[in-house]
Every structure is written in structure tokens, then in C-alpha cells.
Amino acid sequence: MRAWRLLIVAELTSVARDTAGLMIPIALPMLILVGNALHVPADALARYVLPIVFATVIGTVGIVNMPSFLAVYRTTGVLRRLAVTPVHPSAVLGAQLAAGALQVLAGVLLAALVAVAGFGAAAPAAPLLTVAVLLLVTAAMFATGLVVAAVAPSANSAVAIGLALFFGIGTVGGMFGPVTRLPEPVARAGEALPFGAAVRVLGDAWAGAGPHPAGLLSLAVCTVVCGLLAVRLFRWS
Known part of the structure; x- marks a missing residue:
């Protein structure tokens, strides 16, 4: 457990030193939030923008x-090198997942606080359901990221592949506007991919409605399939 804690601290330190990597998950979402909050009513902010x-x-x-x-x-x-020590390389993977989860927690809490306290958005009608859905979304996104880590030959290629994939699923999933503006087949595909499915079920959960089963299924399938692919493809050296 001591080694595990030290690894998590080391990962968080590395994240803190990576200024761009630390700011983008906070700055980009806050830009989206504030930019929309100035033009949409509070109920739409909570239901669609958050x-x-x-x-x-x-x-x-x-x-x-x-x-x-x-x-x-x-x-x-x-x-x-870790493979020849008592600390298996998988411990680094676990520590990186834990550090990522803490970043997600900080970013989500900050966005929710700004939306609710700063712009009058409604608090979640079903907090426990919202937390459960957030965990599922995190699992699906992280599993997708592990596939990127598994196939990327270098750090630069990992960033390039990750950015292309993220903005690709974000574009068809509603990041830049309602999916109703997209061609019907593209919109349906976007709702089945992790970003679009996440937006759909998170909006339902925040409003206190039962999340759409298709969105939950898409996220669960993504988590399992991408997780298995990552395990099969990941190279330690």
C-alpha cells in the first residue's frame, strides 16, 4: 500500500508539472460552460450544456x-525496468488511472460549482444516479484511452491519436452543437459512441430522469470491448 500511495503521488506530481496537460481538461470545459452560460437559460445549462x-x-x-x-x-x-522490481508495471497503470480519476473529480466538481453557484443552474435532481452515471462514463472513456495507449508507439503519436479520436467522437456527439444538425446516420452513430452516449445519459441523470438504456448499453459495451482490446494489445516495452 505504501508503494501504491507513492506511485499515485508521483503520478500527480508529473501531471502538475505538465502545464498544458493540466490546464486543458479544466480550461476547455470551462470555456464551453461560460460561453454557453451567457446565452442559454439556466435550465438548459443544467440539462444540455453541463x-x-x-x-x-x-x-x-x-x-x-x-x-x-x-x-x-x-x-x-x-x-x-519496473518489471524486475517487486512493483509490477501494472501498478503504474493503476496509479495513472487513479491520478486521472482525481483530475476528473476536480474538473467535474469545479464545473458543477460554477454552473450552479455562478449561473443559477439547477443542482442534480438525482445525485446518486448522477454519480453512478459519471463513473460509467469515466470507465468507458478511460478504457478507450487505454486502447490509444496500447497502440501508440510514442508520446507524440499518443497525443495525436487521442486528440483526433476525442474531437472525432465529440464532433458527432454534440460537442459543437445539437446532433439534430447532423445527417441522421451520423447523428445516430454519434449517440452510440462514448461522447454522445455520455452527453445523453448525463443529461437524463442530472434531470432526475432514467438514463436512456441505449446510452447506458453503449457505454457498458465500450468499457468491456475497449478494456479487453487494451489488455490484449498493450505492450510493456
Whole structure:
């Protein structure tokens, strides 16, 4: 447990030193939140904008930031060297997931506080349901990011692949406007991908409605399939 705690502290220190990686998961979602809060009513802010902000926080951490750190550890031989110590390389993976989860927690809490206290958005009608859905979204986004980490040969390629994937699923999932503006097949595909599914179920949960089963199923399938792919494809050296 002591080694586990030290690894988490080391990961958080590395994150804190990466200024761009630390700011983007906070700055980009806050820009989306404030930019929309100035033009939409408070009820729409809570129902439609906050889910996009939450999905952006989770996606940037899980799909962009985390894979880049893991790719650096692999290409610099950190994981290979750990393999000959009592600390298995998988412990670094677990510590990176824990550090990412703490970043997500900070970003989500900050966005919710700004929306509710600063712009009059309604608090979640079903807090426990909202937390449960946030955990599922985080699992799906992180599993997707692990696949990126598994196939990216370098840190730069991990960032490039992660950004392309994140903005790709975000574009068809409602990040830049309602999916109703997209062609019907593209909109349906976007709602089935992690970002679109996250926006849909988070909006339902925040409003106290039962999340759409198709969205929950999409996120669960993504978590399982991407998790299995990551395990199969991931290289420690």
C-alpha cells in the first residue's frame, strides 16, 4: 500500500508539472460552460450544456492525457525496468488511472460549482444516479484511452491519436452543437459512441430522469470491448 500511495503521488506530481496537460481538461470545459452560460437559460445549462462539459473533462483526461503518460513510460523503459522490481508495471497503470480519476473529480466538481453557484443552474435532481452515471462514463472513456495507449508507439503519436479520436467522437456527439444538425446516420452513430452516449445519459441523470438504456448499453459495451482490446494489445516495452 505504501508503494501504491507513492506511485499515485508521483503520478500527480508529473501531471502538475505538465502545464498544458493540466490546464486543458479544466480550461476547455470551462470555456464551453461560460460561453454557453451567457446565452442559454439556466435550465438548459443544467440539462444540455453541463453534460457536454462533463464529457469533455473526462474525455480529455482519459483519451488524451493518460495515453501520453503511459506511452512515455513505455518508450523510456520505465515499465520494463519496473518489471524486475517487486512493483509490477501494472501498478503504474493503476496509479495513472487513479491520478486521472482525481483530475476528473476536480474538473467535474469545479464545473458543477460554477454552473450552479455562478449561473443559477439547477443542482442534480438525482445525485446518486448522477454519480453512478459519471463513473460509467469515466470507465468507458478511460478504457478507450487505454486502447490509444496500447497502440501508440510514442508520446507524440499518443497525443495525436487521442486528440483526433476525442474531437472525432465529440464532433458527432454534440460537442459543437445539437446532433439534430447532423445527417441522421451520423447523428445516430454519434449517440452510440462514448461522447454522445455520455452527453445523453448525463443529461437524463442530472434531470432526475432514467438514463436512456441505449446510452447506458453503449457505454457498458465500450468499457468491456475497449478494456479487453487494451489488455490484449498493450505492450510493456
